Each structure stands twice: as C-alpha cells, then as structure tokens.
Amino acid sequence: MQPDREVLNRWSDSAPFWEKHREIIRQMFAPITQALVEDGQIGSRHTVLDIATGPGEPALSVADLVGSEGKIFGIDPIPEMVAAARRAADRLGLKNAQFDVAFADHLPFPADTFDAVVSRFGVMFFPSPVDAIREMLRVLKPGRKLALAVWHFAERNPFHYSLLRVIDRYVDSPPPAPDAHDAFRYASPGKLRKVLTEAGAIASSERLLQYTMQAPISVEDFLALRLEMSDKLREQIGLVSKEQSAEVNRQALESLREYSTDGGMSFPAEVLIVSGAKGRPR
Ligand SMILES: C[S@@+](CC[C@H](N)C(=O)[O-])C[C@H]1O[C@@H](n2cnc3c(N)ncnc32)[C@H](O)[C@@H]1O
Numbered sequence: 631m632q633p634d635r636e637v638l639n640r641w642s643d644s645a646p647f648w649e650k651h652r653e654i655i656r657q658m659f660a661p662i663t664q665a666l667v668e669d670g671q672i673g674s675r676h677t678v679l680d681i682a683t684g685p686g687e688p689a690l691s692v693a694d695l696v697g698s699e700g701k702i703f704g705i706d707p708i709p710e711m712v713a714a715a716r717r718a719a720d721r722l723g724l725k726n727a728q729f730d731v732a733f734a735d736h737l738p739f740p741a742d743t744f745d746a747v748v749s750r751f752g753v754m755f756f757p758s759p760v761d762a763i764r765e766m767l768r769v770l771k772p773g774r775k776l777a778l779a780v781w782h783f784a785e786r787n788p789f790h791y792s793l794l795r796v797i798d799r800y801v802d803s804p805p806p807a808p809d810a811h812d813a814f815r816y817a818s819p820g821k822l823r824k825v826l827t828e829a830g831a832i833a834s835s836e837r838l839l840q841y842t843m844q845a846p847i848s849v850e851d852f853l854a855l856r857l858e859m860s861d862k863l864r865e866q867i868g869l870v871s872k873e874q875s876a877e878v879n880r881q882a883l884e885s886l887r888e889y890s891t892d893g894g895m896s897f898p899a900e901v902l903i904v905s906g907a908k909g910r911p912r
Contacts, residue, residue, distance in 0.1 A: 631735055631758035637811050638707060640861040641684075641755070645710035647858035649685045652718060654845050654855060656687055658789075659750065661841040662779045662901050663688040666748040667695065669835075669905040670777035676745035679769060680704040681734050681762070682752025686715030686727075692748075693719075693727045703739070705732040734762035739769045747776040753822065754780055754815035763829035770908040776831065780816040782838060782900035788889060789843055789897045793856055793863060796881045801869045812862075822904045831906025839901045846894035849886045853879075 648655065656663075666688055672678055676696045680689035683704030693702045704727070706712050715729040732738050734749075734756050747766045756762045766776045784790045790813070806812055816822040819836060826834045845852055857863050870878050889897050 631761055633707065633733060634757045634811060637755050641708045642710060644861050645708055645714060649714035651855050651859055652685050654847060656691065658843050658845050659687065662750055662839065663691045665839050665903045666750060666777045666779055667692060669903050670746035670748050670775050672696065672746045675699040677701045677743065679744045679747045681747060681749040681766065682706055683715055683729065684711050686718045686729065688748060688750050689715065689727060690718055690722065693724045696726065698726055700726060702727045704729045705737065707731060707733045735765050737765045737769050741768050742771050743769050745771060745774050750779045753778050754813060755811050759825050760829045763826055763831065767830055767908045772908050772910040775905055775907045777903060777905040778822065780822055780902050780904065781813050782902055783817045784814050786900040789899060792885045793882055796878060796885050797863065797866045797870065800874050800878055801866050803866060816902065819902065826904060826906040832909045834906035836902055836904045839903050841899055843897045843899040844894065849883055849890050852886060852895045853882055
C-alpha cells in the first residue's frame with residue numbers, strides 16, 4: 631500500500647513538538663502504556679516491538695521492564711521521530727533499545743521474532759491497517775500477543791474537545807470524512823477488533839480504559855503544549871484572525887481552567903485497548 635503522504639507530512643511537522651513535550655506526553659499517557667504492557671503480556675527478558683513509536687513511546691518506558699536480557703525495538707516512518715527516540719535512549723543510557731525508520735506494513739524483521747507487539751495511537755494513521763496487523767502477526771512468535779491503543783470518541787475526551795470547541799466558534803471546519811485517517815478513526819467500539827480478526831489474529835479482545843490523565847503543568851503551559859502537539863489545532867489556530875486571537879486565547883484558557891488542579895492539569899480520558907494473538911501452527 632502506498633504511504634499516505636499527507637499524513638506523513640503532518641507527522642514530520644509535528645516531530646519537533648512531540649520531542650519537546652516528550653516527558654509530559656509520557657506522563658499523560660502512562661496508564662495507556664501500562665494497559666498495553668498488561669494486554670500484550672510483556673515481561674522480563676522479552677523482545678518487544680513498538681510500532682509508530684514517534685519519539686520513543688511506549689518503547690522507552692518498556693525498556694526497563696524487559697531488562698538487560700530483553701530488547702525493545704521501535705519503528706516509525708518519520709526520520710525526525712526516530713532521531714528523537716534515539717536521542718532519548720542515549721540520554722537514558724539504554725543499551726537494550728533500538729529505533730529504525732520503517733512503515734508498519736513493511737517491518738524489517740524476520741518472522742516469529744517478538745514476544746509482544748504494541749502500538750500507542752498509531753494504527754489510525756496507517757494507509758492499510760489490515761496489512762499492518764498482518765505484518766505484526768508475521769513478526770510475532772506463535773501464541774504471543776499484539777496490543778493497540780486508540781482513542782475512544784472525541785466527546786468522551788476533553789483533552790481533545792475542550793480547545794477544539796473554542797476554536798470551532800471562530801473557524802469553519804468541515805466534518806471529517808468517514809474513515810478519515812485521524813485520531814478518531816477507531817473510536818467506535820468493535821471497529822478495530824474486526825480488523826484484527828480480518829488480519830488473522832485469534833482470541834481478540836477489546837476493553838475501554840477510563841483513567842485520569844495528569845499533566846503537572848500550568849493552564850498556560852498546557853495550552854501551549856496542545857497548540858503545538860496537535861497538527862489540527864496548529865492549522866486551525868493559524869486561521870483565526872489577528873483581531874480575534876486575544877479573545878480565542880482568553881476563552882481557551884477559561885475552558886481549560888475547569889481541568890486545573892493544585893497538581894496541574896487533570897482530565898478524564900477514555901481509550902480503547904484492542905489485542906489479539908498469533909495462532910500456533912497445527
Ligand atoms: C500519535 S503519534 C504516536 C507516537 C507514540 N506512539 C506515542 O504514543 O507517543 C503517531 C505516530 O504514527 C506514525 N505513523 C504514521 N503513519 C505510519 C505508518 N504508516 N507506519 C508506522 N507509523 C506511522 C507517525 O509518524 C507518528 O509518530
């Protein structure tokens with residue numbers, strides 16, 4: 631399947647911001663990493679693959695868990711993302727992590743290599759998720775599991791909707807096309823699970839992870855983070871007129887204050903964790 635150039639360009643533009651905010655992103659999404667570890671049945675001495683790793687997560691968080699006798703690999707098609715992941719691994723002094731530039735549907739690994747395959751917020755951007763999941767199954771060892779995290783509906787996630795609602799008052803944005811390759815492509819329960827089954831996964835399952843997303847930063851810093859992290863918000867804020875921008879900023883801060891606590895920002899969050907296994911040969 632041909633790469634989706636528009637999607638790749640957007641991620642290329644986002645790479646410096648995802649590296650800049652790496653640590654806060656790691657903290658905000660840590661419970662999702664934990665769910666992937668559980669559902670992927672990742673343990674000590676395992677060899678694990680993280681697909682669409684971006685600047686290195688959940689790979690870097692899992693590196694400790696697999697330990698020095700285990701190994702973690704991460705792939706992403708954006709060279710700047712892979713460079714950021716390598717820099718973070720060097721800073722952390724990790725000897726058991728390796729990051730490579732690759733697409734999800736062409737994995738540069740032999741069959742039956744990994745004890746687990748995970749991907750956090752990646753599959754929604756792939757041109758052919760079914761081909762990518764077939765590749766994940768190819769590189770998994772028989773009987774082992776893959777686990778994927780995708781967003782539940784936008785309206786269940788104020789992390790997404792609180793700012794979009796404000797900006798929507800000022801900028802016309804057409805509704806996304808059905809099956810658009812965006813964050814909410816697999817928000818409907820059962821949709822991604824069906825793709826796993828079509829790709830040949832067995833014993834597939836899905837669970838709704840409801841958790842409190844914590845970002846230990848001020849409302850102002852959180853607004854800056856969201857406007858940088860999201861290509862959609864970056865694009866939309868660029869369309870707000872000069873005259874309106876101070877008012878948009880005021881309303882954005884006001885809408886975020888609802889989620890501000892003494893320890894920083896705190897949002898209810900909902901994510902689907904979808905997993906399946908590779909069958910054993912008869
Ligand atoms: C939302 S980011 C997730 C990054 C990281 N997994 C995390 O949770 O912090 C989505 C990532 O998917 C990657 N991606 C987009 N298309 C891809 C493809 N065809 N194959 C593999 N990764 C892809 C992007 O480059 C980007 O790094």
